[in-house]
Amino acid sequence: MKSTRHEQILRLLAETGQLHVDQAVARLNSSPATVRRDFNQMAEAGLVERIRGGIKLINQVELLPFRAREVKNPNEKLEIARRATTFLSEGDVIFVDGGTTTLQLAHSLPPIKLRIITNSLILAAAIERRMLGQGPWEVFLTGGYLFPRSGLLVGPSAQYSIAQYHANWALLSTGGITETGIFNDNEHVVESERLMIKHADRVAVLADESKFGHHAMRHIASLDQIDYLITNRQTDESLPFENRRGIKLRLIYTS
Structure with a gap:
């Protein structure tokens, strides 16, 4: 289930470039605590960047070479x-x-x-x-x-x-x-x-x-x-x- 939510979050990010906790809660039908945990895990994995109240796509220079x-x-x-x-x-x-x-x-x-x-x-x-x-x-x-x-x-x-x-x-x-x-x-x-x-x-x-x-x-x-x-x-x-x-x-x- 977690990997499926992460995939859904990435798809939502592809639409807007940024995603806040309340937006993800509404779109994913998940609790705020679950969304925040997902955001933190994805940021630690280098998939996204944490911002105040949400996440954003890592810029192209950072993403292409993921390490x-x-x-x-x-x-x-x-x-x-x-x-x-x-x-x-x-x-x-x-x-x-x-x-x-x-x-x-x-x-x-x-x-x-x-x-x-x-x-x-x-x-x-x-x-x-x-x-x-x-x-x-x-x-x-x-x-x-x-x-x-x-x-x-x-x-x-x-x-x-x-x-x-x-x-x-x-x-x-x-x-x-x-x-x-x-x-x-x-x-x-x-x-x-x-x-x-x-x-x-x-x-x-x-x-x-x-x-x-x-x-x-x-x-x-x-x-x-x-x-x-x-x-x-x-x-x-x-x-x-x-x-x-x-x-x-x-x-x-x-x-």
Whole structure:
């Protein structure tokens, strides 16, 4: 229920940019104490900013890199996201995880009908603001436990939700990539990412050059489970791996 209220609050914020306790109480049919608690939790998660008597949207500079001090190469990540969207077709269903590179997809999606399944409240809110209630995209949140200060929905409920869907694409970020596969620093989302890979026809990993040669804490998948690797890294080296259908992993460069 809590994650559903948080989603509703983000949708209300997308309409006005600010939301006060009395407004949320009327719109959500919740008590003032519940609304204040939701506001505080969302502010602690970095989804909104607290103001007197309510909350407001975090400005674009603060939101895009949801952990601004940890984000590297924002321009490169935006170009990688734009390149990834060129593979999408009308009517595609897409899994998108909650990384800083995939967050840039909110500003890169083409004006075609897409269904986006994500575990990221921040991504969902960014897409909602871009649509202003009129865009061609449908967003489905996985549900689950809202992991503190991440904006990510995790845990068994999130995993169960993902397993109910089938997608044309999984567009995934990564904390590191080596010849042994892709990795993530947040162990709480690894199982969700594995399920996205399992339930998608094609998998594209979006990775800027800082991720190469880096082992993060948890292994997500081997390279033979990936179809495309989209990056700004310039190298003549080819990765001698084949994906799960026996097709050589394709490296796509942004320039």
